[in-house]
Amino acid sequence: QVQLVESGGGVVPPGGSLRLSCAASGFPISVNVMGWYRQYPGKERELVATIRMGGTAYYAVSVEGRFTISRDNAKNSLDLQMNNLKPEDTAVYYCNTAGFRSEAPVGRPMSEWGRGTQVTVSS
Secondary structure (H helix, E strand, C coil): CCEEEEECCEEECCCCCEEEEEEEECCCHHHCCEEEEEECCCCCCEEEEEECCCCCEEECCCCCCCEEEEEECCCCEEEEEECCCCHHHCEEEEEEEEEEECCEEEECCCCCCCCCEEEEECC
16 A cells, blocks of 8 residues: 655745655655655645656756755655745645656656645745
């Protein structure tokens, strides 16, 4: 049974940092492209960071240079280090599988989603 459990969210002021974690079970992340998605109220989830099986990372323009995605295949876990947070980063963050189309990262999630973790950036 696939399970994704995100944690690490919270309330931080602009310029602050958070580290999100995702514990996966029921499938091996080692053979999957993985990603972090975020969702604003009333909007669809968007892919913000992607990591290939070999560790190469890709980022949405809005988070490039501020976020770092990493994976620990031995622990079957995925992290997202978020620095210099901005109010527009306020969203619920989820992890799931991702993919590539013409060498560009695309969302390709499984049907199962975790509950996500809320990130709020506010002074």
